[in-house]
Amino acid sequence: MVPREISSLISSNWTCRGLFYLRPNKEEIMNSKQQVVSALAAVLPDTMTAAEIEAKIERPKSDGNGDFAFPTFFLAKELHQAPQLIAQGLLAQIDQSNFEQVVVAGPYINFFLDKTQVGATILNEILNDPNSYGSSDLGNGGKVPIDMSSPNIAKPMSMGHLRSTVIGNALANILTKVNYQPVKINHLGDWGTQFGKLMAAYKMWGSEAEVKADPINTLQKYYVRFHQEDKENPALDDDARAWFKKLEDGDEEATELWKWFRSESLKLFMKIYDLLDIQFDSFNGEAFYNDKMTEVVKMLEDKHLLQESKGAEIVDLDKYDLNPALIKKTDGATLYITRDLAAAIYRKRTYDFVQSLYVVGNEQQNHFKQLKAVLKELGFDWSDDIHHIQFGLITQGGRKLSTREGRVILLENVLDDAIKLARKQIDEKNPELAHADEVAKAVGVGAVVFHDLKNERRNNFDFDLAEVVRFEGETGPYVQYAHARAESILRKAGQPDLTAVDKSISDPGVWKVIKALGQFKDVIQRAAREYEPSVVAKYAIQLSKDFNQYYAHSKILVEDDEKMARLALVQAVSDVLKSSLALLGVKAPDEM
Template identity: 35%
Template sequence: MDVFKNLITVQIAALGNVDPVLVYQAIDNPRSLENGDLAIALPRLRLKGNPAAIAKEWAASFVPNEYVTESSAAGPFLNFRINKTALIKLTLGQVSDKVEKYGHNSLGNGKTVIVEFSSPNIAKPFHAGHLRSTIIGAFVRNIYDANGWNTITMNYLGDWGKQYGLLAVGFAKYGSEEKLIADPIKHLYDVYVAINKDAGEDETIHDQARSYFKKMEDGDEEALALWRRFRDLSIVKYKDIYGRLNIHFDVYSGESQVGKGMAEAMKLLHECKLLEESEGALIIDMEKYKLGKTVVQKKDGTTLYLTRDIGAAMERYEKYKFDKMIYVVASQQDLHLKQLFKTLEMLKFDWASKLEHVNFGMVMGMSTRKGTVVFLEDILEEAKETMHEVMRKNEKKYAEIADPEQVADEIGISAVKIQDNSARRIKNYDFDMARMCTFEGDTGPYIQYAHARLASVERKSGLEINHNADLSLLTEPQAVDVIRTVAQYPDLIKSLLNGYEPCNVVTYAFKLSHDISACFENLWVRGADPAVADARLLMYWSARITLGNAMRMLGLRPLERM
């Protein structure tokens, strides 16, 4: 749509002596296509005078051209009609040129962004909260990547603190080498639960845990060797889960690895006179910023995670000189992140203004048929089994799938991700296995089905994609609707930088899927006149490429058979 928007912008900016950037940003899709293909709500231009009168005057003064054929006023709205033939040729030409890069741009101009997300605590289950951070964090990374930024994804593991002292004490009592190697995350969690139960009845266990963690902080090699094993084995397992979810990290970091930075942070906090003593501990008082008081060092000399987060941020800027750093963390941590950002600002780091917190709501009712679930893998397994059962019902199609187990897994993961991304990220949502695994309505399986059906159209046509097809033959309203939606994709990608809302991509993917579905009944490829078949096949191919790009933006692997 850029060509059309630019031509409108030039004329309207000149007519009203308005900033062209403001005009371009105000051009939107109208509420109804009966009014036009594009529209400007004049109040957005902050003009003096009556918006309805100005709209009428500008509509009369607008000079049509080969791309924008008409302008009309409707109250404070200025509507435009565009040349459908030009829209079709330009859009399908761009998809043909860019293919999987269709929608990408160079807005970021190679600037660097660090996106920290997922960040599970070792020895605690990889649960729904981590799933949300993982899915949303990967989405934020994809947004910046598509908008021309250099992206660095970082998994900042919760791998330090008194709980590791507790875990070590527990492992000495309940640990099994065999179980640790077989499933480190689950076994360490079981050990942690057991020793926590004991500690509830025996306070001396907490003393042992504190003592063990103090040894870790003091660099005791024996204590660190056991902790290192727990960490390394857990990361191997995490990588398996992330691979299954189609997610990768450039850097595995962790609270434990903030050594020099933490010492430097404490030194600076002292130098800037930000620390106060309170009952033997060191605190920062942020009451005047309505952020309360926060402890940075306990009375036994051990640090807390705010201290380590300050050190980590300092080390990251030193190493990467980032232009932006984003923390994708649940809304329960809003206060902690505000305290972190304010502390870095008080330390007079000019890059503190480059930090951003992308938060999200809770997942409610995380359970399976077997009862309450703790581990994400249980959820993924159940989603896979549910989809496998559905697939088996169609024996003919099932026989055509090379690896039905893998396909069932992908559809199950798509179901989980689309349900997670269907509402605004700050909202809590109810996890519903039955609803998300259906092919009825707007679900992950439905989007995968739409993509697979488009791939099937290409296979069954027996034709090669002809990028020089005669596109003037695509005259049907359903074809124009599909191409108009395809044409909106690049603007969608730009808009995602404001708000990071995956639900906007989900809505777009469903809209495109519905538009495509409306074509299948009448716009056949097989049996059509050869020139018409070529044009329609190029349209379906472009729709598949664009739908696939939107799916990849959401972290899905588009399927060609299911």
């Protein structure tokens, strides 16, 4: 059998990986999986390309079956042999010199990597440059605006906004790590008919003093009352519409009220963003686009896309199998989608983005389909680069939360509760801890943020405070704790310089940890491809578990030849856990 060249893989610079084209670098070609590919390529029939072989290689679920496995079922037909016999036949020919061992288990060929050598390579890579470990170049520096958080003025920020905020923030971090340039945009809900309602309510029942004393709660109270009363008295809605029209036309009283409501609200939002340690590149909300909508309407007119229907102006989207997009209401006022059209065009012009993301709940998917369809009708090909990063609904007791009905979970309360609980735990478990308040904040907030990110973002979840602020099991604090333990060991060891030490470890108990460390880059790339922070969160839990397991069964600080190598492992775990948490927007205190 003629050994098959794998040069095709090496010389072709581009490898297709899902949505992205990725130029493999040197170490990637030399990585462990490629060693398996080339070992197999040398003994398999010429008809199989290296890429086909690579696609068949799998990672065994149980570690008794090695690090990589190659099933032979699919060769049975071609070779007219039982898979078991094929496996044995191939094994006899395989060059095993690069592996600890290669064995046959039924129809599988299982490859065991050289643990000491692979381990030392990975640890060196991490310690040489911990900050860039796991990064890669998928994005070529392309700009990616991320529409995120976007709370509504005069309403309290709820758990729903937390989702958008922390998912958007984590995606920004993850995309940065694969060399995109995210632009975090807080598309504030500072425009729209709810301001008409709010103004109408304020004029009827409001007082300046009451608002000043407790802005958001008071405004919220007016809003809820408005909705209660307009059920009986629909005329109130006309009043609200009139007020919003005044605002849109630049009426002085309306504008003053709007500015006031907005600035009071923003002050309170900033407190929460500070607590989460999240910064934005832009606060251009809906109002920002107010003067940019006549152009959009004109574009639609020029392309003859606008139709009149029941007194309103619409774009028909029948051919997209969508309901019509309502651009202007009967009274001439614009709508949500009109502003989003203006925003999308503005972002393309301003950032020349390669992708444009909107981290918005899944209940708005119809809206984003319409948005993309209208942009497409306008002839903008980049409509395809817009992605609605939808996430699941948060319910309570199985019911949807509703601001209008005054059923909200206040984010501020949740965060406060979590911090208090963390503080209580510190007092019980580590009363001597310095900076206890700061650590309590990191742990409490970390628990809430991590809880929000650890599950697939499309899943709905029912809010349960006890679950959100849980510190045991698969939680943010669990990961933080593993990191703090690692740091504690390094402190006890006197923080030695580990970059140059021999990192060969013979203890087989470290292998799971090493393997997990080696997967960091793949994990980040998958998270970026799928816009899915939970991939990173799950990885952080897995690495923490592997490390805790090792920690519980082996003593690290014992004087022997491999002590420094073990410390290098601990340092690497600490670095990667800290990076993982940082990607999620969670802090990693050195002690807790």
